[in-house]
Every structure is written in structure tokens, then in C-alpha cells.
Amino acid sequence: MTRQPGRPSKSMNAGSNGGDECLLQRFDALQEQHLSLTERYEWLETMINYVPDFIYAKDRDGRFLFANRAIVINNDFNNVEELIGLTDAEIHSAADAEKIDEVERRVMETGEPDLGVEERRIRGEGWLMMSRVPLRDRSGNIIGVVGASRDISARKRAEELMSTQTRLLQDVARGVDLGSFLRDAQALLERLLDGRRVHFQVDDRQAEVFTEEAVEFPILSRDGGRHGVLMVAKAWDNDDAGLMEFLAGVAQTAGIAIDRHQDITHIAYLAEHDALTGLPNRTLLDRKLGELLEKSSRQQKCVAVAFVDLDNFKFVNDSLGHAAGDELLKVVARRISTQIRNDGIVSRIGGDEFIIVLEETSVPMSERLRAILEAISAPLTIDGVEIRVTCSIGVACSGEHGDTASELFASADMALYRAKESGRDRIQLFTHAMGEEARNKLVRIEELRRAVERDEFVLHYQPQKDIRTGRIIGVEALVRWQHPAEGLLLPGAFIPLAEETGLIVAIGDIVLRKACQQNRNWQDRGLAMLRVAVNVSARQFLERSLTDQVSSALQSAGLDPRWLELELTESLIMRDLEGAIERMRELKQLGVSLAIDDFGTGYSSLSTLRRFPLSRLKIDRSFIADIPHKAGDMAITAAIVSLGRTLELEVVAEGVETEEQAHFLAGAGCEMFQGYLLARPLPPSEVEDLILQMTTQRDGD
Numbered sequence: 184m185t186r187q188p189g190r191p192s193k194s195m196n197a198g199s200n201g202g203d204e205c206l207l208q209r210f211d212a213l214q215e216q217h218l219s220l221t222e223r224y225e226w227l228e229t230m231i232n233y234v235p236d237f238i239y240a241k242d243r244d245g246r247f248l249f250a251n252r253a254i255v256i257n258n259d260f261n262n263v264e265e266l267i268g269l270t271d272a273e274i275h276s277a278a279d280a281e282k283i284d285e286v287e288r289r290v291m292e293t294g295e296p297d298l299g300v301e302e303r304r305i306r307g308e309g310w311l312m313m314s315r316v317p318l319r320d321r322s323g324n325i326i327g328v329v330g331a332s333r334d335i336s337a338r339k340r341a342e343e344l345m346s347t348q349t350r351l352l353q354d355v356a357r358g359v360d361l362g363s364f365l366r367d368a369q370a371l372l373e374r375l376l377d378g379r380r381v382h383f384q385v386d387d388r389q390a391e392v393f394t395e396e397a398v399e400f401p402i403l404s405r406d407g408g409r410h411g412v413l414m415v416a417k418a419w420d421n422d423d424a425g426l427m428e429f430l431a432g433v434a435q436t437a438g439i440a441i442d443r444h445q446d447i448t449h450i451a452y453l454a455e456h457d458a459l460t461g462l463p464n465r466t467l468l469d470r471k472l473g474e475l476l477e478k479s480s481r482q483q484k485c486v487a488v489a490f491v492d493l494d495n496f497k498f499v500n501d502s503l504g505h506a507a508g509d510e511l512l513k514v515v516a517r518r519i520s521t522q523i524r525n526d527g528i529v530s531r532i533g534g535d536e537f538i539i540v541l542e543e544t545s546v547p548m549s550e551r552l553r554a555i556l557e558a559i560s561a562p563l564t565i566d567g568v569e570i571r572v573t574c575s576i577g578v579a580c581s582g583e584h585g586d587t588a589s590e591l592f593a594s595a596d597m598a599l600y601r602a603k604e605s606g607r608d609r610i611q612l613f614t615h616a617m618g619e620e621a622r623n624k625l626v627r628i629e630e631l632r633r634a635v636e637r638d639e640f641v642l643h644y645q646p647q648k649d650i651r652t653g654r655i656i657g658v659e660a661l662v663r664w665q666h667p668a669e670g671l672l673l674p675g676a677f678i679p680l681a682e683e684t685g686l687i688v689a690i691g692d693i694v695l696r697k698a699c700q701q702n703r704n705w706q707d708r709g710l711a712m713l714r715v716a717v718n719v720s721a722r723q724f725l726e727r728s729l730t731d732q733v734s735s736a737l738q739s740a741g742l743d744p745r746w747l748e749l750e751l752t753e754s755l756i757m758r759d760l761e762g763a764i765e766r767m768r769e770l771k772q773l774g775v776s777l778a779i780d781d782f783g784t785g786y787s788s789l790s791t792l793r794r795f796p797l798s799r800l801k802i803d804r805s806f807i808a809d810i811p812h813k814a815g816d817m818a819i820t821a822a823i824v825s826l827g828r829t830l831e832l833e834v835v836a837e838g839v840e841t842e843e844q845a846h847f848l849a850g851a852g853c854e855m856f857q858g859y860l861l862a863r864p865l866p867p868s869e870v871e872d873l874i875l876q877m878t879t880q881r882d883g884d
């Protein structure tokens with residue numbers, strides 16, 4: 184494009200030698216300058232032609248003044264001269280040309296450069312970052328536009344890969360379900376890879392036939408195992424390392440998604456199943472029963488709900504250990520499941536309690552329940568020990584005994600209670616009378632609660648007589664409930680309920696305080712010194728506060744502890760022998776005396792009895808009742824008396840009604856007795872009268 188100017192000859196400048204010389208020198212200087220400019224132009228041209236970026240200049244009409252080789256080649260020209268003078272409209276589509284023209288015109292009109300704009304390539308795939316600045320002449324007039332672009336396809340691709348990876352990770356974090364995640368990931372990858380086939384081959388999902396040659400990326404699990412493989416059809420040219428790394432990353436993300444899916448599935452399973460037996464838990468049962476009740480009411484069929492309770496589970500647990508107990512529960516769960524097959528649901532709702540729901544089939548419910556009861560109680564061997572557990576079942580049927588799940592549960596529970604009450608190892612169908620009883624029980628509980636608040640309890644006292652001296656030396660305090668409507672109620676009518684509800688603790692406290700106070704009153708009024716015996720129930724005995732309760736009752740009455748005796752039952756002590764001995768020692772330290780009530784009905788041996796800090800044994804009245812007719816009872820009574828002597832304990836016989844019984848006891852060496860023969864339990868004033876009367880009698884004798 185450059186032409187070198189020739190040096191002027193001397194003859195051209197004849198006339199002035201000095202001036203010629205000067206002219207020649209200037210000419211040489213100019214020529215040198217020209218040569219240097221030309222060289223620099225060529226360097227620049229070479230540089231511009233060898234960069235991969237597009238560089239061009241256009242005049243104000245949008246005609247190319249210059250374009251580098253990258254543009255020439257990209258637009259399929261052979262050399263730049265073919266392009267110079269053309270406009271974009273002549274080499275691109277009208278729409279593309281219009282877009283370029285619009286930007287360049289704005290740059291020329293405003294004089295503001297348009298820098299770093301990202302655009303898709305017009306020809307071929309990829310992205311360019313375009314910059315356009317106004318082209319000015321020496322005077323600063325805008326005479327066109329200069330454009331330069333850089334290929335940013337690689338960066339754009341990297342961004343695309345990264346945003347795909349981010350999107351997939353976000354899906355995992357959001358907990359998108361696994362199926363959608365894999366479908367989305369496959370679609371995203373196929374789009375990114377221009378339609379090449381992609382497939383996630385995961386363990387339990389259908390394998391896809393992949394006819395193309397594929398590159399495989401392992402999908403690994405958190406613990407290093409393998410969930411499957413990501414298959415990507417091979418590219419016709421080789422894929423770059425960046426893409427391979429990206430695909431390996433996607434496979435890793437898929438691994439995390441599958442781990443997460445498995446965790447969620449497991450958590451969902453745990454939320455609705457019992458961990459030990461794998462049976463549905465109460466939550467799942469409620470849901471399924473709701474659905475079943477709806478279905479069966481549409482079909483006018485019955486659903487039976489059965490509450491099952493193992494009768495001797497606690498015994499197995501206590502004697503063979505918890506592992507054996509767990510094993511037993513698993514066996515029972517399997518046995519029930521086998522029996523009900525697909526015609527019902529079995530759920531473990533805690534401990535040794537199961538709920539069975541049976542759908543109506545051609546086999547009667549009673550027959551199916553009997554088969555379950557028999558299956559459960561078939562012998563089994565655990566830890567080499569053969570055992571047999573029986574169970575009690577309470578049943579309620581939809582329609583007849585309740586319409587909703589909660590009504591049926593309540594009815595079945597009541598029936599179960601009755602089954603256990605009437606001897607266990609049986610099936611009990613709910614009856615409406617049970618419902619009535621349950622309602623009455625609720626009313627009774629409420630009344631009892633109010634009775635505690637209003638202090639409706641009074642104590643009667645049954646005197647105890649020393650057989651040798653004939654004196655009354657003690658009384659047993661026996662509680663009565665002064666019911667506002669029903670009059671005076673005996674303990675049998677409310678003590679079991681008080682035990683069941685825990686109200687016995689409050690009632691026991693009232694009794695203790697009243698008994699101590701009454702005894703102190705008698706003492707203050709100069710009556711003979713008496714020991715007052717108070718019954719302590721199992722529930723009360725287990726309360727940590729019992730010792731404090733006793734000490735506070737003694738203190739507030741101002742009663743010397745030796746005039747208070749606590750009666751504990753044998754069965755209560757045997758429930759937790761070591762704990763009971765500990766508690767008895769605490770009580771003994773207060774200075775009170777301890778007696779075993781109903782002795783002979785429990786299982787204490789001589790060796791255990793020796794460890795109790797006792798003062799007295801009370802022979803249960805069931806042994807006295809048939810004296811002198813039952814020789815066996817007489818032998819037992821005599822044995823208890825002699826056992827008491829061996830252990831240096833006083834023996835008190837309860838329930839003595841006849842002279843013969845009193846005579847026999849005196850002969851056997853029994854020190855004391857109480858019973859109707861002497862007196863029934865009496866109100867305090869009558870006890871006072873009796874004692875005074877007996878004292879006068881004896882003094883008279």
C-alpha cells in the first residue's frame with residue numbers, strides 16, 4: 184500500500200548551490216521519516232493481522248476503510264482489498280447489519296465510545312466482546328468508527344458450565360425430588376452439549392440403551408460406594424479437559440443428590456415406622472386407618488380395631504434382659520404380620536402394645552383374632568430359653584363401636600382393660616356398658632380430685648389389743664370418704680382409683696397429718712398412750728418425698744415418732760427390694776416403726792425378711808377367717824407367729840371375729856390382734872369411749 188518517493192536530481196535544482204544542498208538535506212530527512220513511518224505502519228499492520236481479535240475502521244457511511252485478517256477470513260474474503268469500500272449490509276443479513284449500524288451510528292453521533300459489549304458471533308458459534316470508538320481526523324472531526332472485538336467464547340462457556348453446576352447444586356440444596364433433579368440435569372447437559380445424548384444410570388432405575396460410544400463418569404456415594412454412572416455420548420472431536428472436569432463434577436453433584444434422597448427417604452421411613460420391629464407407627468396407622476374407614480364406610484363394610492397387650496412381657500424383660508425383650512417383640516410383630524397378611528395393618532405403639540386393624544373378609548373377625556392370639560402365644564426360644572407369652576386383646580368394630588379412629592381406639596382400649604382385668608390371655612369385644620363405666624370412672628376421678636381440694640376425708644380407727652394384758656395399745660387409721668351425695672364411702676370404693684390416678688399421694692398425706700394430729704389430741708387429753716398405724720400405698724412409697732411428708736406430719740402435730748407406725752404391704756416391698764430397703768431405712772431413722780401388712784400373701788423369704796428394719800408383722804385376715812376350720816391356715820398362722828419370734832418381731836393378727844380365733848392366737852403366742860371381735864373401725868369419739876370403757880372395766884375387775 185506504500186510507495187517510496189524518489190530523491191530529486193541536482194539538475195532539477197540548478198541555480199543556487201547552497202539552497203540545493205539544504206533542500207537535499209531536507210529531502211533526505213523527509214525520506215528517512217517516511218521510511219520509518221512506513222516501517223512502523225507495516226509492523227502495525229502485521230501485528231493487527233496476526234491477532235485473533237477482529238479490528239476494523241469504517242467511514243461515516245459504514246464502509247470499511249480497514250479490516251484485519253481475522254475479519255477477512257471470518258467473512259470468507261481472500262484479501263482486505265475485496266472488503267474495503269463494502270458496508271455490513273453487503274456482507275451480513277439485513278437484521279445483523281441493522282444492529283451493527285445502529286450502534287456505530289450512535290458512537291459517531293454522540294462521540295461516546297461503546298465499550299465491552301458482549302454479543303453473539305454473527306458467523307459461526309461463540310461470543311465476542313465488542314468495543315467501538317469514534318474515528319477522528321487531525322482536527323478532531325468524527326470521520327468514522329473504529330471497532331475491535333475479542334473472542335470471549337471460552338469465558339462464556341466456562342460461565343455457562345459454572346451456572347449449570349450452580350443450578351444443580353441449588354436444586355440439591357432445595358431438596359428437589361430425585362426424579363426431577365435427574366431429568367433437569369439431563370436436559371441441561373444435553374442443551375449445553377448441543378444435543379449430545381446424556382443419561383444418568385442409577386442403581387435401581389431402568390438402564391437406557393446407549394448405542395453411541397459414551398464417556399462414563401462414576402456417581403459415587405458419600406461412603407465411597409457407587410450409585411451409578413453418568414453417560415455422555417462422545418464428541419466427534421475430543422472434549423476439552425475443562426468440560427471433562429465439569430461433567431465429573433456433575434456426576435459428583437448427582438451423587439450428593441442421591442445420598443440426600445436416600446437420607447430423606449430413610450427419615451420419612453423412620454418418621455412413620457417403629458425402629459425395632461419395622462412396623463408402621465402410630466402416625467402412619469392414623470393416616471392409613473383414616474383412609475380405610477372412609478373406604479369401608481363407602482363399601483358398607485366393617486373395620487375391626489384391636490388393641491393387643493402382651494401379658495408377661497415385663498417378666499421376660501426383667502428376667503432375661505432388654506435384648507431378649509426386644510427379640511420377643513420382633514417375633515410377635517412377625518407373627519401378627521404373618522397372620523393378617525394384606526387384609527389389615529399392624530402397628531406397634533410403644534412398649535409391648537400393638538394395634539391391629541382388620542378389614543372385613545369372608546373369614547369372621549373373631550376367627551382371625553383367635554388365630555392371632557394363638558400365634559402370639561405359641562412357644563418360642565430366646566437365648567436358649569423356651570418361653571411362652573400370652574396376650575390380651577380388646578376389640579372394637581367400626582359402625583357399632585365408633586365411627587372415627589379415635590372413637591374406635593378409645594373403645595378398643597376399654598375392651599383391652601376389661602380383658603386384662605378379667606384374667607388376661609383372652610379376647611374381649613367392646614360393649615356399650617364399658618363405655619358407661621368409663622364415663623362413670625371419669626366422673627369419679629373428678630369427684631375424687633375435688634374431695635382432695637375440699638378435704639372430704641375422715642379417719643376411722645380400729646383398735647388393736649394386746650392379748651397378754653388385754654389393753655388397747657394401738658389403733659389402725661382407716662380412711663373414709665365423706666361423699667357429698669353418697670354418704671360415707673369405704674376405701675375399696677376409691678383407693679384403687681386414687682392409686683391409678685396418683686391422687687393417693689395427696690390423700691396419703693392428708694391421712695398421715697390427720698392420724699398424727701388425732702393421736703396427739705388423745706395424748707393431750709390424757710387418754711392411754713396409743714400407737715397409730717397408717718397404711719402406705721405403693722405409689723406413695725415410691726415418692727421421693729415420703730420421708731419428708733412423714734417428718735412434716737409428725738412435726739406439725741408435735742407427735743413423738745415412736746407413736747406412729749407405717750404399714751407397708753409385702754408385695755410393695757418385693758417390687759424393688761433394694762430400693763425398698765433403702766427407703767425403709769430412711770423412714771426408720773425418723774424414729775417411726777414399720778410393719779408389714781397382709782403378711783403371708785407375698786413372697787418374702789426368711790433371708791429377705793431379716794434385712795427389713797421392721798417392728799411388726801400383720802397376719803393377713805384371709806389366714807384368720809377360717810380358723811378353726813382350716814388346719815392349713817392354722818398351721819400357717821402358727822408358723823408366722825414363730826417366724827416373728829425368731830426375727831424378734833411382734834405379730835398382729837388381722838380380722839379376728841370370733842373367740843375361737845382369739846383363743847387359738849393366744850395359744851400360738853401371737854401378741855396382738857385386731858378385728859370385729861374387739862371393734863370395727865370407729866370414729867375417734869367412739870374409740871375414746873371404748874378405751875375409757877375398757878379401762879373402767881379392768882379397773883373394776
Ligand SMILES: Nc1nc2c(ncn2[C@@H]2O[C@@H]3COP(=O)(O)O[C@H]4[C@@H](O)[C@H](n5cnc6c(=O)[nH]c(N)nc65)O[C@@H]4COP(=O)(O)O[C@H]3[C@H]2O)c(=O)[nH]1
Binds near residue numbers: 661662674837838840
Ligand atoms: N372381714 C373383716 N374385715 C375386717 C375385720 N377387722 C378389720 N377389717 C377390715 O380390714 C381392713 C384392714 O385394713 P387393711 O388390711 O390395711 O386394708 C385396707 C387398706 O389396704 C386400705 N386402706 C384403708 N385406709 C387406707 C389409707 O389411709 N391409705 C391407704 N393407702 N390404704 C388404706 O383399704 C383397705 C380396706 O380398708 P377397710 O375397708 O377399712 O377395711 C379394713 C377393716 O375394716 C374383721 O374382723 N373382719
